[in-house]
Amino acid sequence: MKICFVGKGGSGKTTLAALFIRHLAATAAPPEGGPPPLLALDADINQHLAAALGATDAEATGLPALGDHLGEIKDYLRGDNPRITSTAAMVKTTPPGRGSRLLSVTGINPIYDMLFREVSDVRLAVTGPFASEDLGVACYHSKVGAVELILNHLVDGPGEYVVVDMTAGADSFASGLFTRFDATFLVCEPTLRSVGVYRQYVGHARDFGVRVHVVGNKVDDDTDVEFLRAHVGADLLTWIGRSGYVKAAERGAPQPIAALEPANRAALELMRDTVDTVDKDWATYTRQAVEFHLRNATAWANDRVGEDLAGQVDPDFVLGPEPLVR
Template sequence: MKIAFTGKGGSGKSTLAALFVQHLRAAGHRVLAVDADVNVHLAPLLGVTARAEDALSHPDNVRSVRTHLLGGNTRIAGVEHFVATTPPGPGSRLVTLDPADPVLARHATPLDHRAHVLHVGTYEPADIGSGCYHGHLAILENLLSHLDPADDGWVVCDMVAGTDAFANSLHAQFDMIVVVAEPTPESVSVARRYRELAAAAGVADAVVVAGNKVADELDREYLERELGVAPIAVLGMQAGLRRARQAGNPPLPQDLDDAAPLARIARHAESRPISAGRRADLMRTLHLRVAGKGWVRAAHGDVTGQLGPVTV
């Protein structure tokens, strides 16, 4: 099960993602938490120091992960010909959430034997004036598309803020995307736009809204009225959580006035996984779109051959 949290910056998406990870851990699930936000908040919220040399997007780590994923897949000319949408094929190695999996063992920080944390990374001094964070995210897209569909663990991703996920394939990679919205015009406008783009991308049913910092019933009604959909979960102002954070403690479900919204999010996700066939169709369409870009053809040649034949 793959679930992402996004929303306007400051909406509480990273904190809610961290709380959800802890909820899953307490329930005994295997969890891979992925910090994909340029601001790198999820890893510290889980007690992990996000060092630049450990970042998934560090060039050495990109090559290591892609070399592992490539395996014996002859549809890909080499690790340097991976693009963001490169799919697995015959001979590819898939990633599991087993702690012995080579990708987790080499690149993830364990919280315990059932929970691990990866962080994509952020801008480094060398990137100033020449780097684009979307390029950092390509290795995450490769990792997500090469996850073993038979694995029964959870991937929880703190996504880039706002609608940046539509610049690449991230919007098509998750079973559910939780847009965290505060009852303010600015936060609502981001959530509304996210839902509009999801509809245009064919993943409207994967996107849900969680209300955060909701003070009263008027706030709840405001969210539902402005977004045209009821939030699947609503969290209040959470004074206990604020006190814990002010004390420098990582957020935990027991800091909440009521942790039931976390269980509701989990149940909702479990009720609506995207089928393997549908995801393959979405990713195939996106790969062909990427393959048609001039810079991709110039750098990698024709990557349409990375796709397998269409199955009926």
């Protein structure tokens, strides 16, 4: 299952993503002799997921950046797909087709070897920060495009998880990345500003059939829960109370995930149960990838590449555990 965390900046989105990742790492059964069936990706412009997972400052700053290796990522995923004329012709939305190389969650491949690192028993990749040399000349979405390419070519199965910490607010709608997930958890504080981000997000997401599950955060009492229910209604899935466990971690004294407060662990388990009950719809997943590729091709990519990128679409290909050719 592919899962993302979104929400207002400062809502605790990254903290909650890290808690959920650590919960999955502790409870998901790894294949015999293989790594845990879990990948984590930091696609936020503020790169804090590694630290939230327990990396030291030196470890976090030393992680290789996906955004710095787009060429290698494209070259590998392209494979011998005859519809893609060159690696340079691939863009962030280029969908897979016959001949493309596909990724699995637990598989071994050059992208994972080069760009993923183990942090607290979790394989993590980061897009890389928005550097000073990027100011005024680059768009952060060019870096996040690496995540979109990976997700477009990644086949996940039951009991396998890919968790992405997204950019804050509704910024992810600048591409089709928001449609790449089986479950979207929107972290929402019991405040009007945080609820405002929820309304903005769901207003776009529902046009594309994206179900948003609201997870309340920094909840002190029943009045906070009532506030959230009044503003988000049935979208409120669960909530995380104020946590001494989280406070200790943020002060440099992390503990095993088993030490998290029982009510908060129960919330994480409900989130996992929600993910596990989602029915995968590979046909829709493939169709939406193609739809956003064609939108991007018309808007900017054809001019940039110098060819009609609609030709990259393999109309008979459907991504899945056993890719279908109609």
